[in-house]
Amino acid sequence: MKIAENKKILAESIESAKESSPIAAREIMLLAASKGQPASAIEEAIAAGIGYFGENRVQEAQDKWPELQKKHPQVKLHLIGPLQTNKVKQALALFDVIQTLDREALAEEVVRLRDSGFGIRGKHFYIQVNTGEEPQKAGVLPEKADGFINFCRKLELPVVGLMCVPPADQPPAPHFALLREIALRNGLEKLSMGMSNDFEAALRMGSTCVRIGTALFGHRD
Ligand SMILES: *Cc1c(COP(=O)(O)O)cnc(C)c1O
Numbered sequence: 001m002k003i004a005e006n007k008k009i010l011a012e013s014i015e016s017a018k019e020s021s022p023i024a025a026r027e028i029m030l031l032a033a034s035k036g037q038p039a040s041a042i043e044e045a046i047a048a049g050i051g052y053f054g055e056n057r058v059q060e061a062q063d064k065w066p067e068l069q070k071k072h073p074q075v076k077l078h079l080i081g082p083l084q085t086n087k088v089k090q091a092l093a094l095f096d097v098i099q100t101l102d103r104e105a106l107a108e109e110v111v112r113l114r115d116s117g118f119g120i121r122g123k124h125f126y127i128q129v130n131t132g133e134e135p136q137k138a139g140v141l142p143e144k145a146d147g148f149i150n151f152c153r154k155l156e157l158p159v160v161g162l163m164c165v166p167p168a169d170q171p172p173a174p175h176f177a178l179l180r181e182i183a184l185r186n187g188l189e190k191l192s193m194g195m196s197n198d199f200e201a202a203l204r205m206g207s208t209c210v211r212i213g214t215a216l217f218g219h220r221d
Pocket of ligand 1: 033
């Protein structure tokens, strides 16, 4: 049970990093990033007590998760990869939380489905911010974030927080700090930031959700 062992080590690191977090008292979500992992590895993670999973691609999740969800109805599934407008309906049917809302067309499509009777009760959204302003990366630009958050609020979408994936070739801390600043000034509580290599830094900057793949499952093929 390598995954159980990894989870125990991670839980300990999260506990100690939490002590230097500005929101030390709050619950930290360990979100298992299970892209590229077979159902057997996910089953092993569930058996080890993990209750939150993140997938990057709607199609891959569609292939893997309906059966797992039937067996483990308590497990919550988050979308942490980019979402195409024509996949919103499929995504809403499958995921409990969409962490990658990042443009008006996407928010409008969610609202169109909701207003046509497609139930989104209990679903939550995070807005992804492209803190590094990388052209190839998803996420709203930092200077557009306040406007987009307000846009979603006017549509009465349940936006609970922000998410970011800092540039791979830069120190992540300034990106985490920027995300936190945007969240604070907009009154958003949840911060999805930190992966295997930088989750401790993210927790020190106030992360409430760390998305961990490699450090939990081992290296992906
Ligand atoms: C793959 C992935 C992760 C996890 O990355 P690791 O470095 O393997 O922990 C987290 N967030 C997103 C958006 C990812 O695509």
